[in-house]
Every structure is written in C-alpha cells, then in structure tokens.
Amino acid sequence: MPEFSDPKRRVVVSVDMESYSRRSNALQYRAQQDFRRIMDEASAELGVHRPAWLQQQAGDGELAILPPDASERALVGNLTPTLDRLLRQYNMGRSEEGRIRLRVAVHQGLVHLDGANGFPGDAVVTACRLIDSPVLKDALKRRFPRANVALMVSDQMYTDVVCHYQDLRPDLFQKVQAELQDKGFSQPAWLYVPHENAAEEDAAQPAPVTPSPRPAAAEPPGTQVFRDIQAYGPTVFGNHNTQHNGEHR
Incomplete structure (x- = not known):
C-alpha cells in the first residue's frame, strides 16, 4: 500500500483581508461573515459551485483548492473584477476600519488532497508565499490606497492564461519579485489592480543616465x-x- 495517494493538478487560490488584526472583536466577527458572503457571491457569478472548493479557513481569509473542472481562464480573468465590483458596493459609505479590502493570489500545480492537516504540495506553499509577499501588501497599503482588491498571479499563470487569452490586459500587469527572505522564497510574479495600471510605476522610472565626461576646454x-x-x-x-x-x- 503506498504511503500516500497521488497528487492532483489543481488551481490554488489564496485570499486575505487587509488590516484584519487592527479591527475590534466585533468588526472582526462582522468582517468574517461578510467575507464569506462576498466569496460565495463571486464564485456563483463565476459558475464555480462554492461547496466544491476545498477550503482551508483562516480568520482573515482562506486557501482554496478548486475542483478539476474549474476554468482557469474564468478564474484569472473574472474573479478579481467580480470581487472589485462587490467590494465597491459593500464599502460604499463605510468607515476606513469597516472596509474590506482583499489580496488574491493564484497559482496551479500538484496538490495532495488527503493531507492530515491541510493540503501538502509546493503549489500551495507558493500561493501562500505570494499572498504574504510585501510587494502585494504594498500595492494596497501604499500604491493604490483606494483600491478594493489586488491580484498576484505566478509567472506560469501569467504566461499560460493572461498572455494567451487576454481577458485582463497583460500590459496592465507589473512584473515583480515576490520575496519572503525569512522563508527563503523569491520568485517572479505579476501584479494586477482593477481600474489601475500597475505597470505604470515601471514606465515612470527613468532609465539611468551615465554622465558623459566633459570635454577639456580649449x-x-x-x-x-x-x-x-x-x-x-x-x-x-x-x-x-x-x-x-x-x-x-
């Protein structure tokens, strides 16, 4: 009898709420309820039956393994814009501490679905590292303070899905290095924020100019x-x- 069952190739989605721990107990309780409702509505619009998502819950978000028939194209192209629309409606008129803003990371790879305490697999680890990367957190906290959601996809997902099908404009993605030094993690990834040009920061950076030596005066x-x-x-x-x-x- 094998020590463990064969892994399955699946899409992995990680979603986290920004600034969850800064909320009062009452606001955390309310945010968890609203988060589940928003995710349920988004998955229904995507045509992915929510109970079919294998979920590993955390107070401020979730890790989900999608069913084998889930469309990678629909997920990458539609999940973030759908969440953005739902969150804009939810956050309208709310105080800063009451707003829900989400970070989303998407990757795919081999996953063991029968782990004793979660879902073993490098694809899951990568998705969790992407969601915790400072460059993604910085997108919501500093670069786009009025955005409701920010997406990070792995380099593989960007090449296979975004570039080939262009449901989201590839030129609006910014190539970044997702790093967690204390975890020894560093991988290229792609950042996207609905209604924003995440790549604009790259274009705004002037190329370094090497000063030419001044000619000797006659x-x-x-x-x-x-x-x-x-x-x-x-x-x-x-x-x-x-x-x-x-x-x-």
Whole structure:
C-alpha cells in the first residue's frame, strides 16, 4: 500500500483581508461573515459551485483548492473584477476600519488532497508565499490606497492564461519579485489592480543616465597653465609655471 495517494493538478487560490488584526472583536466577527458572503457571491457569478472548493479557513481569509473542472481562464480573468465590483458596493459609505479590502493570489500545480492537516504540495506553499509577499501588501497599503482588491498571479499563470487569452490586459500587469527572505522564497510574479495600471510605476522610472565626461576646454593663447613640471633658466615664470601661446611643449 503506498504511503500516500497521488497528487492532483489543481488551481490554488489564496485570499486575505487587509488590516484584519487592527479591527475590534466585533468588526472582526462582522468582517468574517461578510467575507464569506462576498466569496460565495463571486464564485456563483463565476459558475464555480462554492461547496466544491476545498477550503482551508483562516480568520482573515482562506486557501482554496478548486475542483478539476474549474476554468482557469474564468478564474484569472473574472474573479478579481467580480470581487472589485462587490467590494465597491459593500464599502460604499463605510468607515476606513469597516472596509474590506482583499489580496488574491493564484497559482496551479500538484496538490495532495488527503493531507492530515491541510493540503501538502509546493503549489500551495507558493500561493501562500505570494499572498504574504510585501510587494502585494504594498500595492494596497501604499500604491493604490483606494483600491478594493489586488491580484498576484505566478509567472506560469501569467504566461499560460493572461498572455494567451487576454481577458485582463497583460500590459496592465507589473512584473515583480515576490520575496519572503525569512522563508527563503523569491520568485517572479505579476501584479494586477482593477481600474489601475500597475505597470505604470515601471514606465515612470527613468532609465539611468551615465554622465558623459566633459570635454577639456580649449586654452586660449596667453593662458597661464599650472603643470607639475620644473623649468630652469629663462623659462622660469612664477612658482615653476610656464606661459605659452597655444601649444603645449
């Protein structure tokens, strides 16, 4: 009997709420309920039956393994815009501490579905590292403070899905390096924010300019030029300096 069953190739989605721990107990309770409702509505619009998502819950989000018939194209192209629309409606008129803003990471790969305490597999680890990467957190906290959701897809998902089908414009994605130094994780990934041009920051960075050496100025006739030379006899002029008319000798 094998030690474990064969892994399955599945799409992995990780979703986290921004600034969850800063909320009061009452707001955390309410945010969890609203988060589940928003995710249920989004999955229904995508045509992916929510109970078929294998979910590993956390207070501020979830990790989900999608069913084998889930469309990668529909997920990558539609999940973030759908969440953005639902969150805009939800957040309208709410205080800053009451708003729900989401980070989403999408990857795919081999996953063991029968783990004793979760879903073993490098694809799951990668999705969790992407969602926790500082560059994705910075997108919501600093770069796009009014955005409701930010998406990060792995380099593979960007190439296979975004570039080939273009349900989301590839030129609006920014290539970033997702890094967690304490975890030894560093991989290229792609950042997208609905209604924003995440790639704009790259275009705004001017190319470094190497200053050209300034040409030596021509010395007009009769200029006194100081040289590290010694002169004797009739050529002595001041403190070991020479005077010449247009030619260096």
